[in-house]
Amino acid sequence: MSTIKIAVIPGDGIGKEVIPVGMRALEAAGRKHGVEFEWTEFNWSCETYHQTGRMMPEDGIEQLSKFDAIYLGAVGFPGVPDHISLWGLLLPIRRAFDQYVNLRPVRLFEGVPCPLVGKQPGDIDFYVVRENVEGEYSSIGGIQYEGTEHEIVSQQSLFTRRGTDRIIKYAFDLAQSRAKKHLSSATKSNGIYHSMPYWDGRVAEIAQSYPEVNVDQFHIDILTANFVRMPEFFDVVVGSNLFGDILSDLGPACTGTIAIAPSANINPEKTFPSMFEPVHGSAPDIAGQGIANPLGTIWAGAMMMQHLGLPEMHDSLMQAMESVLREAEHLTPDMGGQANTLALGAAVVAAI
């Protein structure tokens, strides 16, 4: 019997509703496979911010560093400006633990109504590989002539060779391991003069070491259009922090609901804990109603197991999720059903 130590940060809004359901699903799979969990919960959130002026304590990162992994719900709530809440919690964790890969699968499941005409389960099945610690997400910059008509805001993005190469290589490795061996790179080198031509150059350079991988690149504008026009075309899509963020919300929307999609913030070297969360946010509009879809969180839990070297735990969770979806019972409203968070979670536990 192995024991896994997980730091749990439910966070804000529906984060607090879906995380307990994810924990129950993981425990159910654990009972089957002889895995125990030691959960340590942190109430870091916008509420904490209102009380203490901080999203997490000063030694927050240090506290988290002792865990095998981090399981996060969602961060951000009206009343605290988004850049304060996110730069006070989610983004520093990604950076401090060098979780430079954000891996986000996009898949159309049997049982989930697809908003695109004529797409069948199996047609959509790709990964977005997102750079997760540098690029456009940057706090470098500032304002001059503040408060006057002449205000100028400067916002800087930084792309390093190390940061660019390692995410592109990760994406190539993933593409190489898949049947289609097809990598698409998101760019905008026609409009963004320095960073994006650089990105393209690194993709071209690294491609030479992967002769079996079929590579193409699309400007982000037409790439979003192509997600709608021909999602079946994609296999692995690699993008900068911002482009990956956009594509990994749009992709899941094309499969019926973004609430099913997981986000694995991975430190591949395992020097630091990795973090697993649903793609969706805190959803203030439905928070408190108990109708949030917990599947993104459960799938994130499955990815956590995979990362920790427990593929049979991963597979149990995925099979349970797939069978519940296939029966198209217990679906939450975002998937066209009437079930609530707990009912859908219970169905997954029962299926395990």
Next chain:
Amino acid sequence: MSTIKIAVIPGDGIGKEVIPVGMRALEAAGRKHGVEFEWTEFNWSCETYHQTGRMMPEDGIEQLSKFDAIYLGAVGFPGVPDHISLWGLLLPIRRAFDQYVNLRPVRLFEGVPCPLVGKQPGDIDFYVVRENVEGEYSSIGGIQYEGTEHEIVSQQSLFTRRGTDRIIKYAFDLAQSRAKKHLSSATKSNGIYHSMPYWDGRVAEIAQSYPEVNVDQFHIDILTANFVRMPEFFDVVVGSNLFGDILSDLGPACTGTIAIAPSANINPEKTFPSMFEPVHGSAPDIAGQGIANPLGTIWAGAMMMQHLGLPEMHDSLMQAMESVLREAEHLTPDMGGQANTLALGAAVVAAI
């Protein structure tokens, strides 16, 4: 009989195929309404670049400044890096002529198969108002430690009070003039620390002068998802240069084809000529086949007429386009038909 002087830049790829069709449609409408055109064609393109080392001559901007408007096909072709071709032609024109509004209608027409389940013509009908001269499209930045493992690329975005306010006001004015009076602002203030919170602040400030307009804001990631989930929700969407670019390709893709969508690069004060082009690019994959959809170019021509104070010309062109689509004959392959560029163009001319 009034004569309109238009500078024509067919550009690259399918730009050269669709622009002549647009000219014929404009002439047909002109015969009906007593408007004559004086066309002056400029062969500025990637081909010119190969011959001369420049996309346009040094006095290109000065040459264009004498026209009532500019009619552009598409710029960019394999063999010339995109940042060279675009920063050598399209982007300097937008800037030199202070075409700070990029207005891009998104509409689902009767006769065009929609890729989204259950959407009817009329359901999708909104505008993307894109900032067109500053923001993320910036040549400020550079590279340090070039050619070494330590390369760092810095890319700067600039947002000015003047540039931000004027596009937001334009969008509010447009929303105010429409039945739904609904404005959605694209942001990413949770990840991009300086520019996007600034943008949100300006939207909030300017909103106070438009009490009748219903305002909301979405982070760009979920906004792209919402274009797929509920395109009927949107009325006017305002975004920065990059976000507007993305949304105005994605929006048209949700209406069946991006090739129908026009792009009006407007200098509202009419101090300088405005420029009208289709949203689509030079499409090297289908260039030379004669199957490009000319409707984006024709619609761009209609917007040019509107801008020049000739609404009856605009209406003639739009009605002709709508009637050809409604009959669902003469559709190009991108709309599921088999007609070629010239046949579709001829059908529009006949309908005028």
